[in-house]
Amino acid sequence: MDVVWDGVRCAEQLRQQAALVRHSLADAAKTGDWAQVFDVLSAHSDLVNVTRLDGPSLYAPLHQAAHGGAPVAIAQRLIDMGAWRTLQNARGERPVDVAERRGHRQLLDILAPRCKHSVPLGILLRIQGLFHDVIRGRIVREFKLPEQELRLPELEPLLELDLPEMWFPVPGMYGGFRFRIDQTGVNATLISESWSRVVDGSGHRHLITSEGTKLVEEGFV
Missing domain, CATH: 1.25.40.20 (Ankyrin repeat-containing domain)
Structure with missing residues (x-):
């Protein structure tokens, strides 16, 4: 689940x-x-x-x-x-x-938080900001949805989970963003996969680190 x-x-x-x-x-x-x-x-x-x-x-x-x-x-x-x-x-x-x-x-x-994974807070917040840029780029500029009506994901709760992965459904997009921490520590990496199930080939996979964002695959789904 x-x-x-x-x-x-x-x-x-x-x-x-x-x-x-x-x-x-x-x-x-x-x-x-x-x-x-x-x-x-x-x-x-x-x-x-x-x-x-x-x-x-x-x-x-x-x-x-x-x-x-x-x-x-x-x-x-x-x-x-x-x-x-x-x-x-x-x-x-x-x-x-x-x-x-x-x-x-x-x-x-x-x-008191009990985290099962470790990422320095500054690095985590940097990745979070870049992830939010990816989300805005898709839902606002691509799908023309009102970003101000959504609370964008915080990444710190991922550190509490056995499997640091979540699904962020976006109303009106008929899809959303699946995101997970793939590496921890100072080399932490977030993988974001997003798509709309009513738009063929809309899948985007981004790899996000504290140093930047890279679109590594598109066109799936």
């Missing part, structure tokens, strides 16, 4: 019922109604890292747990369901940073 980076930010990108589910999840997490949060996630586990539609804070449920000082067991359950410890809010804070700022020291240990 693919790990998905859900970049949807606007309610208008979704059907009404799907938007209502996300609003319900965001409301429950903000008020600390964890029974309701887990009721929603039991049916929609893929939403564990999503944020409020049309909201500015980019708080996922684990950020809300950190903000409100939820019991450690709540944070652990969210993490067990796939919540990322390294996901950032709009201020650039991870859940552990929110908990520290709010004085919820009992959560610092459980929220």
Whole structure:
């Protein structure tokens, strides 16, 4: 099963019922109604890292747990369901940073990132910026889609995964971007494969390092 980076930010990108589910999840997490949060996630586990539609804070449920000082067991359950410890809010804070700022020291240990792969942060952010350039080049200039309605992928959560790979579906593109870290350390490499299933030969494969981006294959799919 693919790990998905859900970049949807606007309610208008979704059907009404799907938007209502996300609003319900965001409301429950903000008020600390964890029974309701887990009721929603039991049916929609893929939403564990999503944020409020049309909201500015980019708080996922684990950020809300950190903000409100939820019991450690709540944070652990969210993490067990796939919540990322390294996901950032709009201020650039991870859940552990929110908990520290709010004085919820009992959560610092459980929220401390546990990365299974290592890439120096400066190198990772450089690669991330170049990856975003690739995404914009395709969805804005090639497919004429509004980039401002999407939350582009952050790469740090990849480091938490056994297999550092995700799928980023793009509404309106009828496809998206599959991306993975192929090498780690100072020689870290990101491989991005993107396509639209309604456009023959639209496949692009890019190899991205901190030194630049190279289109290594095109025309597949």
